[in-house]
Amino acid sequence: MRIPILKLHDYLLISVQVELDDQTALQFQEDVLEKIHEEGSRGVVIDLTSVEMIDSFIAKVLGDVVDMSNLMGAKVVLTGIQPAVAITLIDMGIVLDEVPTALDLEQGLERLQLELEG
Amino acid sequence: MQVQTHVDIHSEWGIVAARQAGRKLAREIGFGSVDQARITTAISELARNIYLYANRGQIKIEEVTASGKRGIKIIAVDEGPGIKDLRRVMEDGFTTSGGLGAGLPGVKRLMDDFNLHSELNEGTTITATKWLR
Numbered sequence: 511m512r513i514p515i516l517k518l519h520d521y522l523l524i525s526v527q528v529e530l531d532d533q534t535a536l537q538f539q540e541d542v543l544e545k546i547h548e549e550g551s552r553g554v555v556i557d558l559t560s561v562e563m564i565d566s567f568i569a570k571v572l573g574d575v576v577d578m579s580n581l582m583g584a585k586v587v588l589t590g591i592q593p594a595v596a597i598t599l600i601d602m603g604i605v606l607d608e609v610p611t612a613l614d615l616e617q618g619l620e621r622l623q624l625e626l627e628g
Numbered sequence: 629m630q631v632q633t634h635v636d637i638h639s640e641w642g643i644v645a646a647r648q649a650g651r652k653l654a655r656e657i658g659f660g661s662v663d664q665a666r667i668t669t670a671i672s673e674l675a676r677n678i679y680l681y682a683n684r685g686q687i688k689i690e691e692v693t694a695s696g697k698r699g700i701k702i703i704a705v706d707e708g709p710g711i712k713d714l715r716r717v718m719e720d721g722f723t724t725s726g727g728l729g730a731g732l733p734g735v736k737r738l739m740d741d742f743n744l745h746s747e748l749n750e751g752t753t754i755t756a757t758k759w760l761r
Contacts, residue, residue: 529648532643533640562665563668566728566731594664598665598738602734
């Protein structure tokens with residue numbers, strides 16, 4: 511299964527709408543990096559509004575995508591993390607610090623713009 | 629007879645199947661969305677451990693009642709190599725697979741009751757229960 515990645519000017523927009531199995535998550539990681547390289551994207555918004563569960567593996571994959579994209583010179587913002595997901599992650603002791611987040615896609619794009627201009 | 633589901637874990641798809649079965653039963657029992665996420669995440673961690681370390685095993689999910697309370701019980705069983713260092717495996721950040729090391733201590737915190745039994749070269753059984761409040 512592949513997660514579609516949309517291009518909007520200098521940005522990539524991704525809305526994760528499928529139940530993430532390990533393989534899909536790893537494929538997604540690779541696809542995002544390839545797409546950044548291909549399009550010369552400066553920023554990426556990954557919207558997680560439809561994601562009902564993030565376990566330690568998926569959290570690691572997401573954190574790695576952020577770090578890997580940073581290495582390539584692109585900023586990533588995670589948006590739309592559900593209350594239940596946020597509570598579960600903190601319960602588990604998983605802290606995605608240094609990962610930029612925003613409430614929704616719109617605010618995510620604003621945050622990217624600020625980070626890239628500032 | 630109370631509801632019981634068995635999911636065989638021998639591929640990554642088993643992890644997803646166990647997760648979905650757990651969420652369905654948790655919802656039926658009446659758990660809210662936050663507890664549903666906790667239960668589903670705990671199942672995901674236990675199923676992945678089976679797949680990573682024992683290659684195959686089983687996740688059993690059942691409804692339980694005790695002193696008037698309803699709950700959901702997850703039993704993860706494998707006949708894998710067993711856990712060498714039981715104390716370290718419950719430490720935050722300890723990992724032998726390159727993961728975050730949040731798995732088992734995380735499951736313990738997500739659920740209300742947690743029990744781990746492991747014999748070297750024989751296998752591991754982990755039982756975790758969440759009670760409806």
